[in-house]
Amino acid sequence: MAELKERYAEALFELFLESGKQEEHRTQAVFVRDVLTDPECDAFLRHPHISSEEKRAFVKKIFDDKISSYLMGFLFLAVEKRREAVIVPSLSEYIDKIDRYWGKMTATVVSAVDLDEKQIASLQALLNKKLDKQVEIVTITDPSLIGGFYIQMSEYIIDCTVRTHLHKIKEHLKKGDTE
Numbered sequence: 001m002a003e004l005k006e007r008y009a010e011a012l013f014e015l016f017l018e019s020g021k022q023e024e025h026r027t028q029a030v031f032v033r034d035v036l037t038d039p040e041c042d043a044f045l046r047h048p049h050i051s052s053e054e055k056r057a058f059v060k061k062i063f064d065d066k067i068s069s070y071l072m073g074f075l076f077l078a079v080e081k082r083r084e085a086v087i088v089p090s091l092s093e094y095i096d097k098i099d100r101y102w103g104k105m106t107a108t109v110v111s112a113v114d115l116d117e118k119q120i121a122s123l124q125a126l127l128n129k130k131l132d133k134q135v136e137i138v139t140i141t142d143p144s145l146i147g148g149f150y151i152q153m154s155e156y157i158i159d160c161t162v163r164t165h166l167h168k169i170k171e172h173l174k175k176g177d178t179e
Contacts, residue, residue: 004086009093015070016098026098030069032075033091035062045084055079061134096154105133110140111149112162127151 016025033039041062042068059075078087080153099105107127109115115123127135135153147162 005089008090011095013092029091029095036088105131106136107151107153108138109151110142112145112147114141
């Protein structure tokens, strides 16, 4: 599925580069991805006993006149080929390709407590400088981290959580390491 996701994302990206409405097309891709992430939409599209024609009608009803013809064509192709499971991952990869092309990146910051605006701005400025990209911060609170935070960006994870440090200490003690 990963290879198929990449092929679809690359094809969509090539069409995106040829279009004259790049910002509009990215916005549409995010809209489609977010709508199809809904559990009910996802269940309908993945249901094996619902015909391709019904699924095409469903997609057309939701997105007709709201998205580009090439994005609608991608949705119809995925439905016809019974590849509904790859639609959302392909769109996510496509959006990531656009963001990389524009020098943008999304960083998910998961922290034990809510971060205030000043902390988020400081973290964003640091990441912008270190990565030489425009970084958008998405925050999530997870009290199970005990303390600290971790940052997830595409292929990178920076882990500064108390939970991870405690786990490392536990592993060192099990091995008998004294360092």
